[in-house]
Amino acid sequence: MTGLLVLGRTGQVATELARLAPDARFLGRDEADLADADACAAAVRAARPRAIINAAAYTAVDRAESEPALAEAVNAIAPAAMARAAAELGVPFLHISTDYVFDGSGDRPWREDDATGPLGVYGATKLAGERGIAAAGGHWAVLRTSWVFSAHGGNFVKTMMRLGAERPELRVVADQHGGPTPAGDIAAACLRMVSAMQGGQGKGGLYHFAGAPDTTWADFARAIMAQAGLGCRIIDIPGSDYPTPARRPGNSRLDCGAITRDFAIPRPDWRAGLANVVTELQQ
Numbered sequence: 001m002t003g004l005l006v007l008g009r010t011g012q013v014a015t016e017l018a019r020l021a022p023d024a025r026f027l028g029r030d031e032a033d034l035a036d037a038d039a040c041a042a043a044v045r046a047a048r049p050r051a052i053i054n055a056a057a058y059t060a061v062d063r064a065e066s067e068p069a070l071a072e073a074v075n076a077i078a079p080a081a082m083a084r085a086a087a088e089l090g091v092p093f094l095h096i097s098t099d100y101v102f103d104g105s106g107d108r109p110w111r112e113d114d115a116t117g118p119l120g121v122y123g124a125t126k127l128a129g130e131r132g133i134a135a136a137g138g139h140w141a142v143l144r145t146s147w148v149f150s151a152h153g154g155n156f157v158k159t160m161m162r163l164g165a166e167r168p169e170l171r172v173v174a175d176q177h178g179g180p181t182p183a184g185d186i187a188a189a190c191l192r193m194v195s196a197m198q199g200g201q202g203k204g205g206l207y208h209f210a211g212a213p214d215t216t217w218a219d220f221a222r223a224i225m226a227q228a229g230l231g232c233r234i235i236d237i238p239g240s241d242y243p244t245p246a247r248r249p250g251n252s253r254l255d256c257g258a259i260t261r262d263f264a265i266p267r268p269d270w271r272a273g274l275a276n277v278v279t280e281l282q283q
């Protein structure tokens, strides 16, 4: 896509965007450090893009609890500043957010207009980013996704494959529910949304996008072991038996009806994505 600017170069989604849109310009931390909002806005203006995707974020969920100011700068203040720069330039700005903006209550898949209630700093700063972008007044879209995995960067699939090769059994949380999402499908969805936004001012807003079917971390771990041919046994445990600095939502299911209806983007089957990622990792 000509004139596409992507913030982020090394992350899971950024790496997949580079595969699908090799002509795009990617700004890594060395060229645009999201800890410095003014520098990021200046970098966006200087690039004179025709569309912008922000694929960079502070994603260390537990570490964010002890680095709230940095997480806020990267996830909220810089994205809002870049969205204002995009509004001045008159170009679409697409940002990625998370299921962790919800409090995890109930068992119904969350819709875009459901009340938020983040349980930790990461989710709270991502929610602040969403609000700052909407307030910037430009042509924006926010894609909330969940449980991202790929062959690149850090993620649950790679952790499970590493631990599963070392240990006979693993205890994994079985009362947190959500949709694992291949980063390649997120990249494709972002590109399709940006193209649609370039074609029409009416397109945009907040959308949910997650892999199907919904599962639990424990069942996802079992699928990873099976796909990777590892004999590691997965033992179901409640989240209360796996204490972490940040609480995770019990219900992370996302209702993805709106993106399917408005952009003809269906939920991807994460089992197909998992097969591809495991193959790539084993090659």
Ligand SMILES: NC(=O)C1=CN([C@@H]2O[C@H](COP(=O)(O)OP(=O)(O)OC[C@H]3O[C@@H](n4cnc5c(N)ncnc54)[C@H](OP(=O)(O)O)[C@@H]3O)[C@@H](O)[C@H]2O)C=CC1
Pocket: 008, 009, 010, 011, 012, 013, 014, 028, 029, 032, 033, 034, 035, 054, 055, 056, 057, 058, 059, 074, 096, 097, 098, 099, 126, 144, 145, 146, 147, 148, 149, 153, 154, 183
């Ligand atoms: N990972 C997940 O499970 C989920 C992710 N999301 C969202 O999806 C988006 C993409 O996530 P994902 O690809 O997994 O992210 P990764 O954790 O794989 O990568 C994060 C990227 O952000 C960059 N980054 C971090 N801090 C800064 C900074 N101060 N300045 C510039 N760049 C920085 C990193 O660069 P560097 O390599 O230099 O550190 C890296 O390229 C994010 O908005 C995230 O919140 C939503 C739901 C789930």
Ligand SMILES: Cc1cn([C@H]2C[C@H](O)[C@@H](COP(=O)(O)OP(=O)(O)O[C@H]3O[C@@H](C)C(=O)[C@@H](O)[C@H]3O)O2)c(=O)[nH]c1=O
Pocket: 059, 060, 061, 098, 099, 100, 145, 146, 147, 148, 155, 156, 159, 170, 171, 172, 173, 176, 217, 239, 242, 248
């Ligand atoms: C390694 C391990 C984790 N777990 C649990 C902890 C946690 O509840 C769950 C997932 O752990 P992780 O720390 O890998 O995942 P986490 O960092 O919480 O993943 C989140 O990242 C951010 C960026 C998002 O936006 C979310 O959508 C989500 O993908 O698995 C176990 O139960 N056993 C284990 O051996």
